[in-house]
Amino acid sequence: MASEGELGRKWDRCLADSAVKLGAGFGLGIVFSVTFFKRRTWPIAFGSGMGLGMAYSNCQHDFQSPYLLHGKFVKEQ
Numbered sequence: 001m002a003s004e005g006e007l008g009r010k011w012d013r014c015l016a017d018s019a020v021k022l023g024a025g026f027g028l029g030i031v032f033s034v035t036f037f038k039r040r041t042w043p044i045a046f047g048s049g050m051g052l053g054m055a056y057s058n059c060q061h062d063f064q065s066p067y068l069l070h071g072k073f074v075k076e077q
Contacts, residue, residue, distance in 0.1 A: 013062065020055075021055040027047075029048060
């Protein structure tokens, strides 16, 4: 069972990752919509959906792997 602090860090990491991936997918969708697809809306929805899907997958993996230490060095004794 994860402690409250570790669970809070996982949620923070998950929400930040979701915001970044959603924003990147949305931005790329706008760029592709304007440059290649004559301002259609489906590239924006597709890019946003891909970003949310990747974020969901990362969050799911993060919550199901309780024994990973993210970026911490453990000194051997």
